[in-house]
Amino acid sequence: MQQKMLGRVETGEKPGLLWDHPELERLYVRLAEEYELRDRDRALDRTLDVISRTVETLLGLVQTRSSLRVEWSLVLLIVAELLLSTCPLLLSCCQGGPSVSPIASRTKRSSSVTNARDLDHAAPF
Numbered sequence: 360m361q362q363k364m365l366g367r368v369e370t371g372e373k374p375g376l377l378w379d380h381p382e383l384e385r386l387y388v389r390l391a392e393e394y395e396l397r398d399r400d401r402a403l404d405r406t407l408d409v410i411s412r413t414v415e416t417l418l419g420l421v422q423t424r425s426s427l428r429v430e431w432s433l434v435l436l437i438v439a440e441l442l443l444s445t446c447p448l449l450l451s452c453c454q455g456g457p458s459v460s461p462i463a464s465r466t467k468r469s470s471s472v473t474n475a476r477d478l479d480h481a482a483p484f
Contacts, residue, residue, distance in 0.1 A: 371400055 377384055391397070 373387060377387055
């Protein structure tokens with residue numbers, strides 16, 4: 360952006376040589392009119408504006424596409440996690456096993472082991 364602004368200033372202003380040699384001012388004015396420097400400067404400004412807007416639009420599209428990829432990746436990861444968590448439950452239901460989740464069965468086993476230990480340490484009647 361800074362280079363674009365500097366480039367616009369340089370093409371719109373007179374060269375520094377005219378400060379050192381004011382007698383060349385008339386030659387510069389005549390050449391500027393002959394080569395239509397002001398018209399060309401305006402045309403360059405319009406072209407730079409179009410290019411700048413195009414670049415901004417393309418950058419926005421690239422950023423949108425990138426964020427869309429990230430969102431789809433997150434959705435796929437969530438679906439994979441759901442499938443991995445429900446797969447053991449579905450397999451146990453299809454095989455006719457208990458409809459208790461593996462976590463619940465582990466909890467029941469550990470509580471029964473704890474109850475058996477408590478009975479061993481309990482005082483006999």
